[in-house]
Each structure stands twice: as structure tokens, then as C-alpha cells.
Amino acid sequence: MSSKTTTSTEPSDFPADADDELIRSGRDAALTRRALVRAARRRFATDGYRATTVRQIAADAGVNVALINRYFVSKEGLFEACMLRTSDELDTRASRPSKSIDEVIERLIEHVVNAPDRDDPLQLLLLLRSSGDENADLIRRRTLEHFTRQLATAAGWRSDDPDTEAILLRAQLAIATSLGVVMLRTSAVVEPVASASAHELTGPLTQALRALLAPIGH
Amino acid sequence: MSSKTTTSTEPSDFPADADDELIRSGRDAALTRRALVRAARRRFATDGYRATTVRQIAADAGVNVALINRYFVSKEGLFEACMLRTSDELDTRASRPSKSIDEVIERLIEHVVNAPDRDDPLQLLLLLRSSGDENADLIRRRTLEHFTRQLATAAGWRSDDPDTEAILLRAQLAIATSLGVVMLRTSAVVEPVASASAHELTGPLTQALRALLAPIGH
DNA sequence: CCTCGATGTAAACACTTGCTGACTTGACGA
DNA sequence: TCGTCAAGTCAGCAAGTGTTTACATCGAGG
Numbered sequence: 001m002s003s004k005t006t007t008s009t010e011p012s013d014f015p016a017d018a019d020d021e022l023i024r025s026g027r028d029a030a031l032t033r034r035a036l037v038r039a040a041r042r043r044f045a046t047d048g049y050r051a052t053t054v055r056q057i058a059a060d061a062g063v064n065v066a067l068i069n070r071y072f073v074s075k076e077g078l079f080e081a082c083m084l085r086t087s088d089e090l091d092t093r094a095s096r097p098s099k100s101i102d103e104v105i106e107r108l109i110e111h112v113v114n115a116p117d118r119d120d121p122l123q124l125l126l127l128l129r130s131s132g133d134e135n136a137d138l139i140r141r142r143t144l145e146h147f148t149r150q151l152a153t154a155a156g157w158r159s160d161d162p163d164t165e166a167i168l169l170r171a172q173l174a175i176a177t178s179l180g181v182v183m184l185r186t187s188a189v190v191e192p193v194a195s196a197s198a199h200e201l202t203g204p205l206t207q208a209l210r211a212l213l214a215p216i217g218h
Numbered sequence: 219m220s221s222k223t224t225t226s227t228e229p230s231d232f233p234a235d236a237d238d239e240l241i242r243s244g245r246d247a248a249l250t251r252r253a254l255v256r257a258a259r260r261r262f263a264t265d266g267y268r269a270t271t272v273r274q275i276a277a278d279a280g281v282n283v284a285l286i287n288r289y290f291v292s293k294e295g296l297f298e299a300c301m302l303r304t305s306d307e308l309d310t311r312a313s314r315p316s317k318s319i320d321e322v323i324e325r326l327i328e329h330v331v332n333a334p335d336r337d338d339p340l341q342l343l344l345l346l347r348s349s350g351d352e353n354a355d356l357i358r359r360r361t362l363e364h365f366t367r368q369l370a371t372a373a374g375w376r377s378d379d380p381d382t383e384a385i386l387l388r389a390q391l392a393i394a395t396s397l398g399v400v401m402l403r404t405s406a407v408v409e410p411v412a413s414a415s416a417h418e419l420t421g422p423l424t425q426a427l428r429a430l431l432a433p434i435g436h
Numbered sequence: 437c438c439t440c441g442a443t444g445t446a447a448a449c450a451c452t453t454g455c456t457g458a459c460t461t462g463a464c465g466a
Numbered sequence: 467t468c469g470t471c472a473a474g475t476c477a478g479c480a481a482g483t484g485t486t487t488a489c490a491t492c493g494a495g496g
Contacts, residue, residue, distance in 0.1 A: 027462065027473050051268035051350070054454060064475055069455060128406050132269070144408045165410065170422050172411045173399065177426065180398025181391065188346050190362045192383060193390045204388050204430055208395065211429040212422055245443050245492065272484060282445055287485060 035061040045122035156217035263340035374435035
């Protein structure tokens with residue numbers, strides 16, 4: 001199905017984002033790199049590293065396969081680039097200061113619940129996907145652990161707190177919860193969570209996350 | 219690494235369970251089938267469907283590769299068999315009646331937190347892994363949705379309840395939370411959750427699950 | 437003892453995978 | 467106009483994939 005192409009370049013059934021597609025008119029290295037990373041992130045996040053082929057990615061990005069190796073050396077290199085970009089974006093977002101725990105939770109839920117055409121949730125999913133490459137996996141784990149500390153901090157944790165261990169654990173359980181929900185909505189598509197609206201999800205999720213994060217503050 | 223073998227049969231670094239290994243003394247179809255399913259479930263759950271090769275599975279089970287196709291027709295057939303067995307085991311376990319919500323939660327946490335050498339958590343993880351095969355994926359989704367109803371029932375849901383929708387959603391969010399934690403512990407190995415003890419996890423997890431499931435009863 | 441079906445083995449097949457090297461195309465300054 | 471070089475294309479290789487086919491081996495029944 002849909003894989004009749006051997007070396008072709010057609011968009012396939014998982015096209016690059018519209019704006020990218022419009023701008024692309026041939027020769028622009030930076031644009032090509034971005035298109036590849038964008039397509040790769042979607043594939044890696046939804047299908048997993050191993051199940052994604054470089055030809056799929058190239059087709060999605062509307063770009064020749066060989067350019068992946070030109071710009072990122074290897075499939076693993078491309079994965080690493082995806083990981084780094086996700087890591088960065090997550091970092092800048094989380095660094096915005098927040099007033100209350102509820103505000104932190106609200107923002108976390110936003111990540112989870114965003115419309116499926118935006119690839120916010122996919123960024124989170126990418127953090128779960130192991131590539132088998134040691135280097136990329138190290139980045140992945142580091143990012144996840146960094147994200148844990150950021151969430152804990154946002155929830156009121158100070159690094160001189162006596163039971164830092166328990167607090168980091170709680171923060172990471174909150175992340176685990178979020179990841180689980182994204183997984184069930186995006187990858188394994190299971191009802192009723194998959195097609196639940198943001199409004200329906202917010203209430204219960206807030207309660208669960210509050211149960212995990214509220215004890216951090218005091 | 220460790221895949222120097224091409225068609226060999228040695229146990230590799232992910233051997234079948236000891237007892238199976240001891241019993242196996244050659245020609246027993248039923249035993250061979252069971253060994254294959256057992257090995258396959260571990261691989262599929264931890265590495266994913268696509269990343270797992272039939273030769274790995276065969277090596278883990280201490281069995282010739284061709285026997286997978288003899289007994290299960292194809293890799294997908296083996297995956298389906300894994301799914302069915304997991305579905306069955308989950309069913310019989312969950313059908314034991316429980317008194318209070320806290321007891322339900324306690325049992326759910328047991329699934330998540332069980333020692334890593336038991337493959338209880340892997341059964342859960344398997345429910346997240348999509349094979350690309352329509353049939354197996356259908357089984358997977360059905361199992362998850364069935365599990366959702368079972369959990370809701372155990373938490374006090376009656377099918378004539380007016381807001382069934384919201385209740386099933388809460389139950390499934392509880393499952394999502396559990397799956398997220400297992401994922402972080404088993405597949406993406408990230409600290410501190412990965413090496414947290416059962417005792418450390420139980421407290422926070424109970425609070426989170428209670429926030430999700432407690433409103434079901436009333 | 438020999439036969440025959442069930443069980444297990446080994447080698448190969450057809451196909452996909454990631455990747456490479458030689459090539460063409462386009463833009464731009466001299 | 468031409469030379470130059472980055473950007474993009476193309477065909478193909480080597481390794482790995484799931485699967486099949488032909489063969490070996492065991493255990494029981496005639």
C-alpha cells in the first residue's frame with residue numbers, strides 16, 4: 001500500500017506541512033534540512049524509529065533520499081537532530097515562569113491535548129522512542145530527566161529540599177501520566193480517550209496531576 | 219552487538235525462562251510453541267514489533283527460526299498469538315472480584331510495579347505495540363477497551379449509569395497512567411522512576427489513581 | 437526391520453533496508 | 467559566456483529481513 005515508489009519523490013500519504021511545501025522551490029539547504037527534520041519527527045514519534053524508513057521520510061519531506069545522508073550523515077544522525085530540536089523547544093517552553101501549580105498543570109495538559117494536526121504531542125512521544133543508537137538514546141534520557149527537574153522546579157521544588165528524591169519521582173510520574181495519555185491517543189488509538197475533547201480530558205487529568213504535584217510545594 | 223549468529227540457535231543474551239529451558243529436550247510441539255510465545259512477548263513488549271526480528275525470537279526460545287512459520291504461519295501470526303494470550307491472562311486476572319476501590323488500585327499497581335524479571339508489566343506494554351497488522355491491532359484495541367470497562371466496573375460503575383462516557387474516560391486515564399509508568403521503567407529507562415522501589419511508587423501512584431477512579435463510585 | 441507422520445534443521449530465496457559514489461542541474465560572479 | 471561549486475538526482479551495493487523449500491531425525495505401529 002502506497003509504497004509503489006522505489007526512489008521517487010512524491011509526497012505520499014503523509015505530506016510535509018503545507019507552508020513548507022509551498023515555499024520549497026528547489027535549492028535551499030536550510031529549508032531542506034528543516035523539512036526533513038519535520039517529517040522525520042512525525043514518523044519517528046508515531047511509528048517508532050525502526051519502523052520508519054528513510055525513504056518514507058524523504059517522500060514526506062518531498063526531498064531526495066540521499067540528502068538525508070548528505071545533511072545528517074545517517075538515519076541515526078537525523079534522529080539525533082530531531083531529539084535535539086525537541087529538547088530545545090521543550091526547554092524554551094518550560095523556562096517561562098509560572099505562578100501557581102495549577103498553571104503548571106494547565107500548561108502540561110496543553111502539551112498532551114493539543115489538536116492532533118499540531119505536532120506538540122508528538123514531541124513528547126519522541127521522548128519515548130528508543131533508536132538503539134547509544135548517543136541519541138543518551139540525549140533522550142537526559143532530556144527526559146531535565147524535563148523532570150524543570151517540572152519539579154515549576155511546581156515549587158528547591159534543590160536544597162531534604163526529600164529531593166521523592167519530589168523528583170512525583171514530577172516524573174506526572175510526566176509518565178502525560179506520556180501515557182498521549183500514547184493512547186496518538187499511537188495506540190483507543191476509545192474513548194483517543195477522541196475525547198480537550199474539555200473532557202482537562203478535568204480528570206487536572207485532578208490526577210494535582211494529586212502528584214501538589215505535595216511538592218509544601 | 220551479540221548478533222554474530224546468522225542461523226544459529228544459541229540462547230543469546232536474552233534467554234528463555236530457566237524452567238522452560240530445562241524441560242525442553244527436543245521434540246515437543248506444544249512446548250516449542252509456548253517457548254516461542256514467551257520469548258516473542260518479551261521482545262515485542264520491550265523493543266516493539268518492527269524492531270524485533272524472528273531470528274532473535276527463535277534464538278531466545280532456543281528454537282529454529284523456521285518453526286515460527288510452521289507453528290504461527292508468519293511473524294504477524296506469532297504477534298497475534300501473543301496478543302491473544304495476554305488478552306486472556308488479563309481477563310482472568312481482572313475478573314476476580316474486589317471489594318473496595320483501594321483494593322482495585324492496589325492490584326493495578328501490582329501489575330505496574332512487579333519485579334522486572336517477572337513479565338507482568340510487559341503484558342501491559344504489549345497492549346501499546348502496534349504491529350501494522352489490522353487483525354492484531356483490532357485485538358489490541360478491543361483488549362484495551364475491554365480492560366477499561368473491567369476497571370470501571372471494579373471501581374463501582376454500573377452500565378446504566380447516566381454519565382457512562384465520563385466514567386469510562388476516567389478508567390482509561392488510569393490505565394494510561396499505569397502504561398506511562400511501565401513505559402518509563404521498562405522501555406525508555408529513565409531515572410528516578412526506572413529504579414524506584416515498589417514502596418516508593420505505591421504512595422504517589424495510589425493518590426493519582428484515586429483522584430481518577432474515586433469519583434466513579436458515586 | 438521398515439514405513440510413515442510428526443518434529444526439527446539448514447540453506448537459500450525474494451525483498452527491503454540504509455547508504456554510497458558518480459552524475460546532473462542550477463545560480464552567480466568574472 | 468564560461469567556470470565553479472553547492473544542491474539535488476540516480477542506480478546500485480551489501481547487509482539484513484521474513485519466508486520457503488528440501489532434507490534430516492526421531493518415535494511409534496505394521
